[in-house]
Amino acid sequence: MPLADAPLILIIDDTPEELRALCTLLRAHGFRLSLASEAHQGYQRALALQPALILLDVHMPQMNGFTLCRLLREAPATQRVPIIFLTSASSVDERLEGLSLGGVDYVLKPCVPEEVLARIRIHLQLIWRDSPASAVSAPVERLDTDQVILRAAIRFIDQRLGELPGLGEIAREVGTHDKRLSSIFREHLGMTVFAYIREARLRRGQALLLDSDMSIQDIADLVGFRSACNFTTAFRERLGLTPSQFRQQAGGSQSLVHAHP
Structure with a gap:
């Protein structure tokens, strides 16, 4: 060769x-x-x-x-x-x-x-x-360094919602510092790192309310809220329902779907 x-x-x-x-x-x-x-x-x-x-x-x-x-x-x-x-x-x-x-x-x-x-x-x-040499390779997507850091930070946050370190440590884990990471989130997502974390926790909470029978307290712990009360308050502010009301409505909708295929 x-x-x-x-x-x-x-x-x-x-x-x-x-x-x-x-x-x-x-x-x-x-x-x-x-x-x-x-x-x-x-x-x-x-x-x-x-x-x-x-x-x-x-x-x-x-x-x-x-x-x-x-x-x-x-x-x-x-x-x-x-x-x-x-x-x-x-x-x-x-x-x-x-x-x-x-x-x-x-x-x-x-x-x-x-x-x-x-x-x-x-x-x-x-x-x-x-990956045989004869295979036609697709064009490689190009990302700048900030976009790579953003992806790494999002993955890090999503995988550790229940026990996230502070902003400085999150930034170090993805190769930057807190001010730059905050700037990247604002520029690319239009929100702060803390706002993204809050949204990610609420999204995960919604999914767990729909897909599991876990208690509200357990879900709050799993997604990183300090208490079920804090989770309930944030959930109601974001969706206009408490977690229990959201689960009841979702359960009712699923029952209707099953009753009327």
Whole structure:
């Protein structure tokens, strides 16, 4: 295979000297490599180069690997690129977070280069099997950085409605700061982050009222309201009904549908 056609592996790690043996092995087996020593640089290279696979560290300054993974999974150009976490972050919670964010594998340092090579080959074979070269690829949607951050923030919020951290922590989890995140929400959604969170909680509450028999208190807890009273007040202000009235009306409508097919 000509070198220009060889798969490109992007390595994002702030201590690349630890991976010298692995890099030597990968080059010896015909892979092209691109190295980024910090997350922002890695993000830009991933978008520009669209590598076949990414090896990603977790503990890096400024932006950690989990935050970078969130952004890469929201950017259309990189959302299907397999990401293998290669890191010393060894706790069970860290390993589970990496996999839940979309990492295809999680390898601990110090690593055995031959094992990493084997894992890379497995994941590339899976990609090539599922995406044959003959398939016609659709045009890739283009998003600017703010749009990617917005998508990552919305996903983060929607997945953690019941136990959301403060605005500053939400912003850090998606690679920015609170003022910029607030500006992005106002520009793209016409509302503040807190207004979006409130709407998301009420939407989830509506769905649970319709699709479950959970108590109002349990629903309030699950979607992040401090009490059933707070949930009821916000729900009535938004929809003109209390949660109980909404559930009764919805139940009555469903009964009519079933009675008159």
